[in-house]
Amino acid sequence: MLPFARVTVIGLGLIGSSITRAVRQYMPSVRITGHDADPQVRETAVRLQLCDDVADTPGAAVIDADLVILCVPVGAMGQVAGEIADDLPADAVLSDVGSSKETVLAAVREAAPHALFVPAHPVAGTENSGPEAGFATLFQHRWCIVTAPEGTDPLAAERVCEFWRRLGAMVETMEPAHHDRVLAVTSHLPHLIAYTIVGTASDLEEVTASEVIKYSAGGFRDFTRIAASDPTMWRDVFLSNREAVLDMLQRFTEDLTSLQRAIRWGKGDELFDLFTRTRAVRRSIIDQGQDDARPDFGRAHD
Ligand SMILES: NC(=O)C1=CN([C@@H]2O[C@H](COP(=O)(O)OP(=O)(O)OC[C@H]3O[C@@H](n4cnc5c(N)ncnc54)[C@H](O)[C@@H]3O)[C@@H](O)[C@H]2O)C=CC1
Ligand SMILES: O=C(O)C(=O)Cc1ccc(O)cc1
Numbered sequence: 001m002l003p004f005a006r007v008t009v010i011g012l013g014l015i016g017s018s019i020t021r022a023v024r025q026y027m028p029s030v031r032i033t034g035h036d037a038d039p040q041v042r043e044t045a046v047r048l049q050l051c052d053d054v055a056d057t058p059g060a061a062v063i064d065a066d067l068v069i070l071c072v073p074v075g076a077m078g079q080v081a082g083e084i085a086d087d088l089p090a091d092a093v094l095s096d097v098g099s100s101k102e103t104v105l106a107a108v109r110e111a112a113p114h115a116l117f118v119p120a121h122p123v124a125g126t127e128n129s130g131p132e133a134g135f136a137t138l139f140q141h142r143w144c145i146v147t148a149p150e151g152t153d154p155l156a157a158e159r160v161c162e163f164w165r166r167l168g169a170m171v172e173t174m175e176p177a178h179h180d181r182v183l184a185v186t187s188h189l190p191h192l193i194a195y196t197i198v199g200t201a202s203d204l205e206e207v208t209a210s211e212v213i214k215y216s217a218g219g220f221r222d223f224t225r226i227a228a229s230d231p232t233m234w235r236d237v238f239l240s241n242r243e244a245v246l247d248m249l250q251r252f253t254e255d256l257t258s259l260q261r262a263i264r265w266g267k268g269d270e271l272f273d274l275f276t277r278t279r280a281v282r283r284s285i286i287d288q289g290q291d292d293a294r295p296d297f298g299r300a301h302d
Helices: 014-026 039-047 058-062 074-084 102-111 154-166 176-203 209-214 218-227 231-240 242-264 268-287
Strands: 006-010 031-035 067-070 093-096 120-122 143-146 170-173
Touching: 006 014, 006 058, 014 031, 031 039, 031 058, 058 074, 067 074, 067 154, 074 093, 074 102, 074 231, 093 102, 093 154, 102 176, 120 154, 143 154, 154 170, 176 209, 176 218, 176 231, 176 242, 231 242, 242 268
Parallel strands: 006 031, 006 067, 067 093, 143 170
Antiparallel strands: 120 143
């Protein structure tokens, strides 16, 4: 049985438009309504036929939905929840895709206290944004973490889990606070490091911008991909997951200082031991089939 029949997506960028495309592909009988605050995005959504209906207001978009998914930057989740609160059907499930969970949960609860909120985070994306960047297979073989707070109706939580399984994701449940610590180290800190290193390289007085482009070796190129990620989205992620990110950043800074010391004092063994441990991490990712370089991995465009 289909978990939902009438799905509304608010925010038709990379993730929102990937959801509408995936619903079209994997649950073709489901009716999809969309809304975006940006009129140009709404126009693009109509042109690309991302939805059955594109509503001009958030209220009109949710009026007879049985699932509403907020796909806006995490800093806007509370505001959008407030805008739809009065029009949300009593039995509709409200969900989101935000990259951080604790502050989003608090903001949505405050703005829409009566909503049946089941938060989720598909751990799948790219450095691109906007409605044209989405694709139906984005969530295939990727994790989706459902962070339903204690006391959530178990049937509502299970319907959200089943929705994501139908889009091809592997579903895991987690406490919101634990989610935020795990993602701080596996996703948010790596983005911060990428933004820093690309910024540092482009600020170096003795290196010209054309040299940075011309001689960028593989490692630096990988960082530039991540550092091209959406500025609004990532500003909001760092501000909303502040405590966990600052905590991981402190640990990272200490480890970096000890590496600095090992290089200064020529402690090759320390460097070698660390690089051996990190190589094993990469190998276990590949052994678990989570390697992005696999040709059949869920990044291919439809
Ligand atoms: N980009 C990624 O790789 C991933 C992003 N996420 C999360 O997904 C959410 C959306 O991110 P993307 O799709 O990448 O961003 P995006 O920038 O591609 O799309 C966001 C859309 O939300 C719209 N929007 C902004 N404020 C709005 C408002 N108040 N009302 C209605 N529409 C509004 C924007 O006009 C834009 O079209 C974020 O919360 C992000 O943390 C989750 C997993 C991966
Ligand atoms: O493009 C990449 O490498 C990503 O890391 C995509 C991504 C960005 C944000 C998320 O919350 C989840 C996945």
